[in-house]
Amino acid sequence: MPDSSPFAGLLAPAVAGPARTGELAVREDVRDSGREDVREDARDGVPDDLRTLVMHAKNGCTQSFGTLYDRYVDLVYRYIYFRVGSHPLAEDLTSETFLRALRRIGDFTWQGRDFGAWLVTIARNLVTDHFKSGRYRLEVPTGEVIDVPLDGSHIPENAVVTAIINDRVLRAVRDLNPEQQECVVLRFLHGLSLAETALIMGKKSGAIKALQFRAVRALARALKHDLA
Amino acid sequence: MSSARRRRERVLEHLTELRELPLGGAPEPAFRDRLRAELLSGALAEEREAPAAPARHRRPARRRPLLSQLAAVGLAAAMMVSSFATYRAVPGDSLYPLKRAAESTLVRLSTDDAERGERELASAKTRAKEVASLLGSSTDGPLIDKTLEDMEESTRAGISRLERTEPRSPKIKTFARDQKETVKPMLQQLNEDQLAQAEGYLDYIEGLVAPE
Secondary structure (H helix, E strand, O other): OOOOOOOHHHHOOOOOOOOOOOHHHOOOOOOOHHHHHHHHHHHOOOOHHHHHHHHHHHOOOHHHHHHHHHHHHHHHHHHHHHHHOOHHHHHHHHHHHHHHHHHHHHHOOOOOOOHHHHHHHHHHHHHHHHHOOOOOOOOOOHHHHEOOOOOOOOOOHHHHHHHHHHHHHHHHHHOOOHHHHHHHHHHHHOOOOHHHHHHHHOOOHHHHHHHHHHHHHHHHHHOOOOOO | OOHHHHHHHHHHHHHHHHHHOOEOOOOOHHHHHHHHHHHHHOHHHHHHHOOOOOOOOOOOOOOOOHHHHHHHHHHHHHHHHHHHHHHHOOOOOOOHHHHHHHHHHHHHOOOOHHHHHHHHHHHHHHHHHHHHHHOOOHHHHHHHHHHHHHHHHHHHHHHHHHHHHOOOOHHHHHHHHHHHHHHHHHHHHOOHHHHHHHHHHHHHHHOOOOOO
16 A cells, blocks of 8 residues: 555546546545556546537537536535535525636636536635635535435444444544645545646645645544544 | 554545545536526526626626716715815804714714813814804894804813813913914904903903913
8 A cells, every 4th residue: 555645546536427526526446456547547638528528618519518517517516505505505606607607618728637626616716705705614514415314214224323424524524624624525525636626726736635634634633533 | 554544544434435425415406407598598698797687696796887886976076065065164054053063073072081172172263263254244143142152162161171181281372372363353343242252252261371
């Protein structure tokens, strides 16, 4: 296992395919050595279909923009909702995000290798404008973050135990400082890559790596008894 | 492997598990469909661009309409003109009560007795100037009487307050000298009652200046 970066596998960039919020969310585990090659292939570029879609949308194709919308609306909405904690406000800001994206798509360039990161950056700026503060806070109750139904007799006991642990982990995430909190939420809940997280947070990838390391270390300290 | 590193790895495992679980907080399908339709039809963009359209979203429009800007400028100009007119008002003018009310508020808002005394003396100086501006009009007799009374009242209140807090303040002497220079030239134009009142006032303020 790599020593200096125990989460190196988690830092791999996205590969194409529908997942939690689009191609961003699919991550390979470093221990899954059989899939290393797939990861390597995806590392160097944006999937062709996405590139084509964005190119068509930039040229004014509304259907392509619609496909991009379908792909990223959940990511954008959840990012906003987790920060504002209100569905009506999340709807307003999501509308504004896509409207701005529609107006500015002509200026879009592939910086962080993903279109979703660009949308989340717009959403982040809108949330900051709305609250007149860039301070990150996970505003929804931990129970709302993960959508796992735990009522009913068919739910196995170990699933309940896992849910309790997840809840504790999320509570510990909420106690992190704003930057660490944002980094963990973007990386592990929204499933964004290092480069995408760096683009959104306006930092370099190395800084995000260090921020994530400190966040995990702080979480390990906070969850010392829960994870024993 | 140290226990700290083991703990970090367990945290990472849990975070990775979180990533694989379905997230909550998804948008309503109705909202998702509506926004998609609006974006693709261009309706949302048009609605935002039309200034007269009712705001569907909470965020206020950044650019204020020209009409409200003009109204704000007009209102500010009107306020400036009325402030100036109020400042220049003399007894008998419609804005004069406003001037006195503002003056009185300023005196009451003073933080200490010395400051309040100085403001009362400033009011007395203003009354003297008002009397000077009223002189020469045959109809302003009662107004002159009243203004002279107010001048004396403000002077006595201000002087007693200043003498209590700053007994040897040079401000008292300066006030007496200035006020004498303003009131003395008016004497010839005052009627008998007003003259008696003004001379009594001059005697009072001359008493404030210690003999050289």
